[in-house]
Amino acid sequence: MHFILNEMLRRVRTRFAPSPTGPLHIGGVRTALYAYLFARKHGGDFLLRIEDTDQNRFVPGAEEYIIEALQWCGIHIDEGVSVGGPHTPYRQSERKEMYRQYAMQLVKSGHAYYAFDTAEELEQQRKTAEAAKQTFAYGSASRMSLKNSLTLSSDETEKLLNSNTPYVIRLKVPADETIVFNDLIRGEVQFNSSLVDDKVLLKSDGMPTYHLAHIVDDYQMEITHAIRGEEWLPSAPAHILIYQYLNWKDKMPHYAHLPLLLKPDGKGKLSKRDGDRLGFPVFPLEWKDPFSGEVSNGYRERGYYPEAFINMLAMLGWNPGTEQEIFTMQELIDAFSFDHVHKAGARFDPEKAVWFNAQWLQKQDDTQMAMRLSKVVKQHFNLPDEHRSLSLEYVKECVRLLKPRIQFEQEMTVKGSYLFVAPQEYDSTVIGKKWKPELMPFFNHLLSAWADLKSFTAEETEHVFKDIAGKNNIKPGEVLQLTRVFISGQAQGVDLFPMIAMLGNAEVNQRMKAALSSM
């Protein structure tokens, strides 16, 4: 009863605890997102902790990248490296001393022991086992034949310790016990402890391993729900044991092991190489490797809206139980729950990602888009400030016309270039198929009739166009595409007559003449 009450009163706290070994992969972003959604949903806190206990794998800039990526995604950090909080520091390397005492506590209580085997010796054990078609594991079955404080006399152990012989501290996992725990996504999961190895808790360099560090931190930081990738499931029993041996079982967080993101094709989990191979980003932000200088694409730079990116990621492995697909962050928070997280890994679908962006693009405000576009157009086409194509009203109309035809904002300058500058060349397929010199009189009539127009509107220009065509015994279809190409250069684009009206009499006349003279 007390336990349940305690449980109910505990403020929900989740964390995202990446290791700064490079840019955040989209799978990692999804893990962070789910942890964030869950915390927000329950009015709790979301923390960012940096797990940098492996100094060999430290990559400069990775931590900054992680913070920037989360920020771009709209995942707000309540506590952590970038914002501080009551449990500072949030970087494990700076908490180094805290871990040691817990490792020692476990040694004293008999749940952990010193091991002096060198990396080479263990490697040799593995090779020997492999040769015999067996697997070497440092565990209950093998530990008594290895070099550790369980096999050595206390004097010998003492001597080794005093002579600064490198050692690690290992968890003493009991033989043949059933370890059961309840995963938020998978339900009850069982392991036999004989198959769990004696995990290293404290490395010979004095740093803790993930296994010890994340538990000490989660406990101290009062984490209630530990959300992580499925790759951690096999080591979960060891973690349960550590909580038990530290007498923290009542404060142990609920674990949720998320399914992994798989390659769009073929086998295996999604990797950076798939992005390169298939042409889609696997990182939220562009990343330049500080060692090799190699640049990896990011969703942000590719032109994705963070809302679309998050929306897409959220739907990969989770569903609301309804048919809604487009979600704002707040809607995701309201709808999120672990019992709608799918158990199986999800193949990443780059095409659906594009679709999500297109959906979000349609929702964008025209005026805002126009202001962004105006800047880009000015720069892209090197136009002077006072150029008529730069006026907000004009650009807004462009946005309105272009919007349903694009999936990314940056396509506007390319697909709609003719709205801002005259074409440099004409679609050769249309010209080749449709152009005949006999058409010249029609176009000459058309141009003079348009030039006489008092109100150069879509309706009027269209009316005149059909009228002149009729008088020349030409079906509109024969010349419509040509007219489009003469004015825009492209075979397809926004509605023809509204475009003509927008461009205006003078511009259209100029473009038509230029085109005609080059025929």
Add this chain to the structure above:
RNA sequence: GGCCCGUUCGUCUAGGGGUUAGGACAUCUCCCUUUCACGGAGGAAACACGAGUUCGAUUCUCGUACGGGCUACCA
């Protein structure tokens, strides 16, 4: 190899002892449109296999197959 997790259209998924197995992306057809899109309508498309339980299994159980993860002094 061992251990763990998983398996519904090509993909993301809903569902769950009796359903015409639903939606979305992609794909195809048609409509709208004298272009391209958007939009609308429709089509094709799935319960891995084998046993068992049951009046009845896609749904429950067990096997098999397949997929994924782990098997480091990495996380």
